Structure formats: C-alpha cells, structure tokens
Amino acid sequence: MAESTDGTDAPEGKEVIAGTQDHSLDTVRETSDEVITRRQGMFGVHGTGDTSGYGGLTRTVEMPGATEPPYGGWMDDVATALAEATRAGGLESAVEKVVVHRGEITFFVRREDLAATARLLRDDEKLRFEFCSGVSGVHYPDDTGRELHAVYHLLSMTHNRRIRLEVTCPDADPHIPSVVATYPTNDWHERETFDFFGIIFDGHPALTRIQMPDDWPGHPQRKDYPLGGIPVEYKGGTIPPPDQRRSYS
Amino acid sequence: MTAEQDAYAPASETSQGRVFTVTGQDWDSITEGIADEHDNKVVVNMGPQHPSTHGVLRLILELEGETVTEARCGIGYLHTGIEKNMEFRSWVQGVTFCTRMDYLSPFYNEMTYCLGVERLLDIEEDIPEKAQVMRVLLMELNRISSHLVCIATGGMEIGALTVMTIGFRERELVLDLFELITGLRMNHAFIRPGGVAQDMPAGAIDQIRDFITLMKKRLPEYAALCNANPIFKARLEGVGHLDLAGCLALGITGPPLRATGYPWDLRKSQPYSGYEDYEFDVQTWDTADSYGRFRIRLNEMWESLRIVEQAVDRLAGLDGAPVMVGDKKIAWPSQLAIGSDGMGNSLDHIKHIMGESMEALIHHFKLVTEGFRVPAGQAYVPIESPRGELGAHVVSDGGTRPFRAHFRDPSFTNLQATSVMSEGGMVADVIVAIASIDPVMGGVDR
Numbered sequence: 001m002a003e004s005t006d007g008t009d010a011p012e013g014k015e016v017i018a019g020t021q022d023h024s025l026d027t028v029r030e031t032s033d034e035v036i037t038r039r040q041g042m043f044g045v046h047g048t049g050d051t052s053g054y055g056g057l058t059r060t061v062e063m064p065g066a067t068e069p070p071y072g073g074w075m076d077d078v079a080t081a082l083a084e085a086t087r088a089g090g091l092e093s094a095v096e097k098v099v100v101h102r103g104e105i106t107f108f109v110r111r112e113d114l115a116a117t118a119r120l121l122r123d124d125e126k127l128r129f130e131f132c133s134g135v136s137g138v139h140y141p142d143d144t145g146r147e148l149h150a151v152y153h154l155l156s157m158t159h160n161r162r163i164r165l166e167v168t169c170p171d172a173d174p175h176i177p178s179v180v181a182t183y184p185t186n187d188w189h190e191r192e193t194f195d196f197f198g199i200i201f202d203g204h205p206a207l208t209r210i211q212m213p214d215d216w217p218g219h220p221q222r223k224d225y226p227l228g229g230i231p232v233e234y235k236g237g238t239i240p241p242p243d244q245r246r247s248y249s
Numbered sequence: 250m251t252a253e254q255d256a257y258a259p260a261s262e263t264s265q266g267r268v269f270t271v272t273g274q275d276w277d278s279i280t281e282g283i284a285d286e287h288d289n290k291v292v293v294n295m296g297p298q299h300p301s302t303h304g305v306l307r308l309i310l311e312l313e314g315e316t317v318t319e320a321r322c323g324i325g326y327l328h329t330g331i332e333k334n335m336e337f338r339s340w341v342q343g344v345t346f347c348t349r350m351d352y353l354s355p356f357y358n359e360m361t362y363c364l365g366v367e368r369l370l371d372i373e374e375d376i377p378e379k380a381q382v383m384r385v386l387l388m389e390l391n392r393i394s395s396h397l398v399c400i401a402t403g404g405m406e407i408g409a410l411t412v413m414t415i416g417f418r419e420r421e422l423v424l425d426l427f428e429l430i431t432g433l434r435m436n437h438a439f440i441r442p443g444g445v446a447q448d449m450p451a452g453a454i455d456q457i458r459d460f461i462t463l464m465k466k467r468l469p470e471y472a473a474l475c476n477a478n479p480i481f482k483a484r485l486e487g488v489g490h491l492d493l494a495g496c497l498a499l500g501i502t503g504p505p506l507r508a509t510g511y512p513w514d515l516r517k518s519q520p521y522s523g524y525e526d527y528e529f530d531v532q533t534w535d536t537a538d539s540y541g542r543f544r545i546r547l548n549e550m551w552e553s554l555r556i557v558e559q560a561v562d563r564l565a566g567l568d569g570a571p572v573m574v575g576d577k578k579i580a581w582p583s584q585l586a587i588g589s590d591g592m593g594n595s596l597d598h599i600k601h602i603m604g605e606s607m608e609a610l611i612h613h614f615k616l617v618t619e620g621f622r623v624p625a626g627q628a629y630v631p632i633e634s635p636r637g638e639l640g641a642h643v644v645s646d647g648g649t650r651p652f653r654a655h656f657r658d659p660s661f662t663n664l665q666a667t668s669v670m671s672e673g674g675m676v677a678d679v680i681v682a683i684a685s686i687d688p689v690m691g692g693v694d695r
Contacts, residue, residue, distance in 0.1 A: 033625075036646065061646045064626050101626045102368050130497050133631065134662060136642040136655035151642060153629050153657070157497075160518055164629065185500025188665050211325040211694060220333055221653075227330075227337055242337040248619050248649045 033062035037142035043246035059249055061142075066097040074161055075105045081126035082107070082117075091116055106164040114167050115177040115203070121154060121165075122182050129154035129163065132179070134189035137197035139222045147171040148199050152179070152186075169199065178203035196221035290318075293676075297326045303402065303683055304690035308667070310679065317679055320671045322664055327694035335654045339620030340366055341581060343651055345438040347641070351658060351692030352435055353398050356391045357634035358641075358692075359440035360384060362654065364521060364630035365643035366442040369623045372574055378563075379570040380444035381523045386457075386560040387430065387439070388522075388632075389553040393464070394423035395635035396546040396553075400471065403543070403684035407484045412474060419467055422460055429453055432592060443580050444573035449564060457561050461554055468554075471547055485540035489670040489682030492537050499669070500662045503637025504549070505686060508534045508541035515633040527556050539685035546687075549635075579621050582613040620649045629657075636660050636687055656695060660688040 038060050040046050045055040070076050079098060086094045094113035099106040109117050121129040133153040140147055146168035155162050169176050178201035180186050190201040191210040198219035201207055209216060218225055229241025239245075261268050269278060295308040307323035331350055335343045347362045348355040367373050401416025424434040430453055431439040431446070439446045475481045491501065493509040506513055512531040516524040532548040534541030573580040582602075586595035602610040625647040631640030637659030644653040663686045670682040 059647075061648075062625055063646075102371065102628055104368075104628060106627075132500060133629075133638060133640060133657045134500065136653075136657070138627075138644055138653045138655075151627070153631075153640065153642065157513060157518075162519075162629070164627075183500070184498045185662055185665065188661065192661075209325075211328040213325070220330065227333060242334070 034065040036061045036063055036140055039249045042249045064099050064101040067100040071098065071100050071105060075100060078127065078161060078163060081124060082121065085120040085124045085127065086117065089116060089120055104164060106166050108166050111167045111169055111176050115179055115181065118179040118182045127156065128158040129156045131155040131157055132183035132185055135186055135193050137193040137199055137221065139197055141223045145170045148174055148197055150176050150193060150199055174198055175200050175202050180204055195219065198222065303688055306688065306690055308679065310676065312676060315675050317671050317674055317676060320668045320679060322667050324664070324693050327690045329695065331695045332654055332656065335651050337650065339649055340623055340651060341441055341620055343654060344441055347656065348436050348438050349691065350656060350695050351660060351689045353395045353689050354391050354634050355435060355437055356387045356440060357632060357639050359438065360388060361630060361632045361639050362641045362643065363440050363442050364632065365628040365641045366623060368628040368630055369626055369643060369645050370442065370579065372443065372576065372579065375574050375576065376444060377571045377574065379567040380572045382560050382563045382567065383445050383449065383572060384440055384522050385524065385527065386557060386564065389556045389560065390423050390426055392553045392635045393550050394420045396550050399546055399687040400543065406680050406684050409481060415470060419464065422463065426457060426460060429456060441581055447585060448572050454561055454565055457557065461558055464554055468550060482540060484681055485538065485543060487538050488674065488678045489539040489685045490537055491666055491670055495669060499666050501637065501666055503635065503659055503663065504542045504545045505663060505666065506637065507532060507545050509537040510535040515631060515638060521630065521632060527559050529556050539681050542685040577612060582616050622647060622649055631657070634659055637663060658692040658695065660692040664688045664693055
C-alpha cells in the first residue's frame with residue numbers, strides 16, 4: 001500500500017479549479033489506513049505443504065482511513081456547512097467519519113440518517129448538491145458488519161464541487177434508505193445496485209431488478225458470486241475460466 | 250388479413266386481456282379486436298427488437314387512442330457483465346472491456362476509466378503533453394462521429410433517410426481516421442493508464458487536416474437539410490420537453506441539459522486533459538425540446554472541429570514526444586510496429602528485451618502478466634461524453650486488478666426521462682423524444 005499521506009503541493013502557478021481534484025489540499029492530511037482484510041498466499045496456494053513459498057505470503061488490504069480536519073480549501077466549507085446543517089436538523093452523529101484521499105472527500109454517513117442528510121445536502125444554501133450521479137455498490141466480504149457499501153457521488157453545480165457519500169450495511173441486514181425522494185435520478189441506479197448487490201433500498205417506489213431477468217437467482221456483482229465461464233481446451237492444454245485461474249492476491 | 254389467419258402473429262387470450270402480436274401491415278387485426286373490447290386503453294410493447302427503439306430497448310406504452318398515457322422502459326437486453334469481468338483482469342486490460350460499453354463513444358469510456366486509475370496511481374501530473382493532446386483529439390473526433398450517428402438515426406426514425414445516409418457517410422470518414430491512428434474502427438483500447446498506446450502514425454496529421462476541410466463543407470448540408478425544414482421542425486419542435494428543474498432532478502446531463510439554456514459542460518467547468526487550454530464555446534439552446542437538442546449537437550460538431558484543429562496544430566509541434574508516462578513500472582513495455590506482414594511487436598523492442606537487457610525482459614514479463622499495482626482507495630473522475638456526464642467509480646484494494654469499476658453512463662441515466670418526455674404526447678413523438686436523448690444501449694446495459 002503506497003503511502004497516501006505525503007504532501008504534494010500544487011505545481012506553482014497552476015490554478016486550482018474548485019470542485020475537481022486539488023493536490024494542494026493534501027498537505028494537511030494525517031490518515032491512518034483502515035485494515036479491511038489480510039490475504040494469505042498467492043496463485044491459489046495457501047498455508048504450508050507447498051514448497052513454492054507462495055503459501056506463506058501475506059498481504060494486508062488497507063483502505064485510506066479517517067482524516068482529521070482541517071481538510072483544506074472548500075472541503076472545510078462543505079464539512080462545516082454540513083455539520084451545522086445536521087446539528088440544526090438534529091442529526092449530530094450523521095457523519096461517521098470523513099476521508100480525504102487523492103483530493104476527493106468522502107463522508108461516511110450512518111445509514112439511518114442518509115435520507116435526511118441527502119435532503120440537507122441538496123437544499124442547504126451553503127451545500128446545494130443539486131445533482132446526484134447515482135449510486136454504486138461495493139462488496140467488501142471481509143469487512144465484517146459493513147460488507148456492503150453504497151457510494152453516492154454528489155455534485156454542486158452552484159459551487160462547482162464534488163463530494164462522495166458512503167453508506168455501509170451488514171450483509172445480514174442489507175437495508176439502506178432510498179434517496180429517490182430527494183434525487184429522483186437514483187430510481188434506476190438504486191434498482192441496479194439492488195440487482196447487482198442485493199442492497200434493499202427502503203422507500204424506493206418499485207425496487208425490482210433492472211439489468212438481470214426478473215427471476216434471476218443471486219446478485220452477480222457480489223464477490224461471492226462466480227464470474228462463470230467454461231474451461232477452454234487448446235492443443236491438449238486446458239485453460240480454466242478467468243475467475244478460476246491462478247492469480248496475484 | 251385477420252390475426253387468426255397469420256401463423257406468425259397470432260392473437261391469444263390471457264388473464265390480462267386479449268394479446269395481439271403485430272408484425273407490420275396487420276394493424277387491421279388490432280382495430281377490429283379493440284372494437285370488440287369497448288375499451289380504448291391499449292398497452293403496446295414496442296421492442297426490444299424494433300428498428301426505431303434505438304437498439305434493444307423495450308418500451309411499454311399505455312395508449313388511449315394515439316395518446317401515450319404511460320411510458321416505461323425495459324432495459325437489460327444488452328447486459329454483458331463488463332463491470333464484473335473487469336474485476337478479473339489487470340488494470341490495463343480493463344480498458345479493453347470498458348471501450349465496448351458505449352460503442353459509439355469508446356474513447357470516452359476509456360478516458361474516464363484511465364483518469365480514475367491515474368488519480369489512484371497519483372500520476373495525473375505526469376501524463377505527457379502529447380498523450381493529453383492525442384486524447385483530446387480522439388475524443389473530439391469521437392464526439393463528431395457520435396453526434397453524427399445520433400442525428401442520422403434520429404433522422405431515419407422520423408423518415409428523413411437522406412439525413413441518415415449522409416450522417417453515416419461522414420461518420421465513416423471519422424472511423425477511417427480512428428483506424429489510421431489506433432488500428433481499429435471501434436473497440437480501440439487505445440487510451441491506457443499512463444498515456445496512449447501508440448504514437449501518431451506518419452501522415453495522420455495531414456489526413457485530419459483534409460478531414461477538417463471536408464467537414465467544413467459537409468456540416469452545412471445538415472443545417473441546410475434540417476434547420477428550417479418545415480417537416481423536420483414540425484416533428485421535433487416542442488416534442489420531448491424537459492426543463493432545467495426536471496433535468497437536475499432526473500440527473501440528465503449533456504445536450505438535453507444544455508437545451509434548457511444552462512451552459513453546463515464538464516470540459517469548461519471541471520476541465521481535464523488540458524481542456525482549459527483550448528478555445529471553444531459551450532453550446533446552449535433555450536427551447537428544452539428535441540429540436541434544441543438537435544441544434545446543440547449540430548453546433549457542438551463545429552466546436553469539436555475547432556478543438557480538433559487546435560489539437561492538430563499542437564501535435565504538429567510535438568513530433569517524437571513521448572505518449573506514455575515515463576515511469577517504467579507503469580508504462581506498457583511492448584511497442585507495436587508495422588512489419589512486412591502487418592502490425593506486430595516491434596523488432597527493436599524484441600531485440601532489446603531478448604538480447605540487450607535482462608531487466609527490460611523482467612519488466613516486460615511482470616507488467617504483461619501481473620500488471621502494476623494501484624494504491625488502495627477510490628476515485629471518480631467524470632468527463633463530458635457526447636451524451637453527458639460519464640464517470641467511472643474505480644475502487645482499488647491495492648492489487649493488480651480493479652476491486653470494483655462502476656460506470657455512471659449518461660445513456661442509462663438519461664433514459665429515465667423517457668416517461669416524462671413522452672407521456673401525454675403522441676406515439677410517434679415517443680420515438681422522437683428517445684432519439685433526442687440519444688441512448689446507446691451498450692452503455693445503458695453494460
């Protein structure tokens with residue numbers, strides 16, 4: 001895992017455009033990465049009993065951890081305005097943590113507060129995130145209790161800023177409130193994320209599959225769902241399908 | 250001909266009412282059938298295999314007479330699991346998959362994915378200038394070809410066949426340029442993390458200049474054919490109306506958003522790949538209807554030509570400059586060259602790795618088999634595709650493969666506007682409204 005904390009200043013004389021990535025903001029950061037999982041072995045070899053040595057390899061998977069304020073530039077304005085708005089709305093603990101990585105800011109929002117927070121983000125004068133680019137799911141099977149993540153990218157055209165919201169839910173209780181009431185555009189996006197990850201968006205007007213056939217079993221984008229495919233024979237050799245080949249861990 | 254006599258288009262009774270299958274030329278069977286039902290409400294399934302639904306799109310229309318009271322889309326017929334497949338290939342191979350999503354604007358798919366990967370690699374500042382200019386050049390040529398297909402198929406769907414034939418004629422010229430530069434007409438996988446795959450071939454700049462000259466003669470033909478054509482205007486004006494508030498609520502971007510008069514273009518507002526250094530204007534219209542979207546696309550082709558002209562001038566001064574990032578741990582090691590038997594590995598490169606440098610061989614082997622590792626994290630770098638905001642949410646766990654790549658495709662999002670654009674209008678206007686959104690089903694379904 002490359003160190004993401006070293007400060008890189010913006011090149012001199014280069015104007016930084018609000019809302020896009022901004023490396024000058026990286027100087028203020030102090031992150032401690034968050035361990036998601038540890039992977040053992042490589043090329044399908046795990047533990048002892050194999051003399052290749054690959055079985056003994058260990059790789060720790062770490063995602064960028066929480067960032068302490070100040071975040072720098074407009075990100076502090078957004079964080080402050082959001083904190084004020086949530087406090088006024090009685091949602092003090094809506095934001096679990098904030099991650100600033102590669103000049104992009106991510107607010108981890110508690111799932112029970114998502115719908116109200118999204119409304120604040122859209123309507124508050126200092127926030128004005130009037131545009132949602134949809135929701136994308138990510139499945140972290142080893143992130144116990146937070147296996148399923150829903151990731152929203154919001155854009156404020158008024159202020160020309162972009163933020164990311166991330167909401168997690170456990171695999172055993174895959175419910176996240178729908179934001180369709182605030183962002184009608186998420187209608188199809190939430191259906192797609194439900195289709196592919198099995199996240200149930202409570203309050204969605206008609207949460208049905210959208211890409212896969214209606215009677216399809218399972219949710220294909222989850223990590224425990226196989227890619228599928230058949231072995232291919234060529235000149236006496238057999239090449240397994242891509243998800244069964246030896247791979248770098 | 251009655252429905253009962255037609256073996257291919259029979260009528261049947263279901264619990265939902267009487268069902269007719271129509272294959273064309275047999276509308277009488279329906280009018281006769283409806284007369285018996287004493288009910289003017291008809292649900293029509295249009296597609297998924299219908300030439301005027303823009304690919305494999307299924308439309309479910311509830312009609313009263315010829316008025317659409319409800320319109321819904323059924324999608325997913327072209328779902329190919331591209332995002333899932335990308336999780337099982339290296340970061341560089343991901344380009345080969347995502348280029349096939351929205352097949353009319355392949356360079357944009359590659360570009361937004363590569364920008365995300367480059368942001369995670371933290372090499373955004375290191376992309377060579379020539380690679381940046383070539384990316385802009387290819388994207389703007391691609392915008393022209395994509396808009397041409399939109400106008401051409403849109404014209405065909407309302408019966409303007411000449412618009413179709415001349416649209417595809419000009420698009421072919423653009424595809425010839427793509428073939429010259431990348432080797433392929435579609436599915437290029439040419440923009441790679443760190444730069445582009447190949448340098449400009451000899452003679453390409455002259456050919457692009459010839460193309461610009463020709464397009465300046467050809468583009469006015471579209472204006473002359475359509476802009477003031479009373480039939481064309483009658484079919485498009487006021488059809489598929491969607492105002493600014495509607496666009497923002499539904500997440501609509503691209504020409505439909507700009508047709509409301511709001512000049513939102515990511516090339517201007519959040520520039521990438523050096524767009525801030527090019528002179529061009531954001532095109533808007535104030536009618537918020539299909540006609541406005543058509544005019545915007547026409548004007549945007551002119552603006553794209555302007556950008557292409559500037560990019561070509563820059564390329565002329567960048568002869569021999571690198572097109573891939575200098576970091577040998579990321580840059581694709583293999584180089585292609587034209588040999589006597591067509592394109593293949595460059596003999597100089599093979600000589601270098603096989604005879605001169607053991608380290609180069611190791612690097613080649615490691616990069617081609619394992620690929621590079623991308624630091625853990627996530628990035629979203631949207632760009633302005635011909636259809637609106639196209640972005641890739643790229644997640645890495647620090648490995649050699651994307652942990653997750655999700656594409657926010659503008660066709661997918663914009664297609665949600667079908668119901669609001671067409672309900673209350675005529676059946677024939679549904680086709681015009683959808684054509685004005687310009688959805689590409691490869692991008693919708695991925």
